Amino acid sequence: MLFCRQVARALAENRHWELPWYRRWAMEVHISLCRVCGNYHRQVIFLQDAARSYVKHETHDEPEKQFRLSPDARNRMQDALLRARNTGGL
Amino acid sequence: MIDDHTHIPSPEDLDPTNWVKDHGDYLFRFALVRLKDRAAAEDAVQETFLAGMKAIERFDKRKPIRAWLTGILKFKVVDRIRIAAREFNVEDDEQITMMTGTAFRYFGIPDRQTQPLKFDPRHALEQKEFMTYFTKCLAGLDDRLNAVFVLREIEGESTEFICKELSISANNLWVILHRARQRLRMCLELNWLRKESCE
Numbered sequence: 001m002l003f004c005r006q007v008a009r010a011l012a013e014n015r016h017w018e019l020p021w022y023r024r025w026a027m028e029v030h031i032s033l034c035r036v037c038g039n040y041h042r043q044v045i046f047l048q049d050a051a052r053s054y055v056k057h058e059t060h061d062e063p064e065k066q067f068r069l070s071p072d073a074r075n076r077m078q079d080a081l082l083r084a085r086n087t088g089g090l
Numbered sequence: 091m092i093d094d095h096t097h098i099p100s101p102e103d104l105d106p107t108n109w110v111k112d113h114g115d116y117l118f119r120f121a122l123v124r125l126k127d128r129a130a131a132e133d134a135v136q137e138t139f140l141a142g143m144k145a146i147e148r149f150d151k152r153k154p155i156r157a158w159l160t161g162i163l164k165f166k167v168v169d170r171i172r173i174a175a176r177e178f179n180v181e182d183d184e185q186i187t188m189m190t191g192t193a194f195r196y197f198g199i200p201d202r203q204t205q206p207l208k209f210d211p212r213h214a215l216e217q218k219e220f221m222t223y224f225t226k227c228l229a230g231l232d233d234r235l236n237a238v239f240v241l242r243e244i245e246g247e248s249t250e251f252i253c254k255e256l257s258i259s260a261n262n263l264w265v266i267l268h269r270a271r272q273r274l275r276m277c278l279e280l281n282w283l284r285k286e287s288c289e
Contacts, residue, residue, distance in 0.1 A: 004199050012264060015246060040204040046211040047271050050224055050278075051243035057221045058120065064222065067119035069110075073132045077110045077139060084140055085106065 002030040004037040011041060015048045099155045106143040113156050117163050124167045124240045125174075126229055134170060138163040168245070168255075171237045175256045208279050209286065220282065227277035235270035242267060 007027050010019060019027065031041045069077075102108055117138060121131035142149075142159050149158055193199045214220045228236060237256070241247045242263075253263055 003197070005197050008194070012267075013249060015243065018246075036199050039206050040200045043204060043207065043275055044271060046207060047274060048243055049211070049215055050220075050274075051239075053215045054123075054221055054224055055244060057218070058123075061218070061221075063115045063119040067122055067225075068115045069118045069132070069135075073118075074110055074114060077114065077132075077136045078107070080136055081106050081110065081139055081143060084143055 002026050004030075004034060007031060007034075007037060007041055011044050011048075015052070016045050017048075017052070098152055103155050104146065104149075104151070106139065106146070109139050109142070109155075109159070113159055116156065117159060120160060120163060121167055123225055123228065124244065125170055126233070126236060130170060130174075134163060134166045137166055141166075164245070168241070168247075171241065172255045174233065175237055207275070209282050214278075214282055219285070223278055223281045223285070224274075227274050227281065230277055231270055231273055235266060235273060238263065238266045239270040239274070 007030050010016075010023060010027055016024060016027070027041075031038050031045070034041075103112070114135065117135045118131055121134045122128060125131050125134065138159055141162050145162075149155070228239070231239065238252065241252050241255075242249070249260060249263055252258070253260055256263075258266070
């Protein structure tokens with residue numbers, strides 16, 4: 001038997017998938033039955049999942065247009081790298 | 091495709107002058123989503139390239155170079171968040187009864203009943219467009235909320251680490267995270283429902 005407080009603490013200390021399966025299971029059962037804290041903790045879990053999906057998306061998908069380097073920045077970086085290579089004796 | 095960069099690096103991959111072309115956008119997005127500021131993100135990426143170039147001898151050549159560069163960038167990003175956190179007041183002065191209330195502290199019971207999400211979260215997370223809204227809403231958070239949410243939920247740093255680095259108490263961290271979640275949820279509901287109703 002878990003109490004709302006234990007669920008709150010478990011979610012505050014870990015992201016839900018980092019918990020051992022038996023704690024996660026107990027927590028999920030509590031959340032699905034609890035009228036007091038269920039909605040609240042479902043929301044916490046949803047946002048943890050959203051963050052995890054985002055990290056997955058970041059590793060597998062190309063950056064969208066608004067997240068690409070501007071041509072200026074690109075040139076500046078390229079110049080900096082060339083300069084560093086020439087002066088650093090690499 | 092990004093997956094192409096997970097193979098064992100070829101001599102061209104190791105040449106720093108190809109890095110901007112191969113990894114520039116990828117690293118820039120990584121930095122921009124976490125730092126919100128384009129100039130700061132560009133600086134962090136440039137520093138990463140230069141640091142990588144200096145340390146290339148120490149790079150384990152059996153591993154993908156992108157993961158290695160991302161590791162360097164992550165340090166730079168966390169460092170910048172920490173420095174930026176000194177500028178804004180991380181301590182919370184507003185009263186939040188919900189999280190500091192006795193009911194929550196002792197029993198984990200939120201004071202106000204939270205409404206269920208207005209859309210199906212599993213369905214939403216499967217959609218690629220959802221990520222666009224997620225990054226947009228994340229960027230819309232104010233600096234303090236964004237910094238804490240990024241460190242905790244995206245980077246998965248421990249609460250001890252965040253409390254120490256941003257010099258806040260565990261209770262304050264909880265309050266800030268709570269507020270960040272509320273704002274994100276409201277923003278996502280607004281945007282995602284609008285999108286779904288347009289279809």
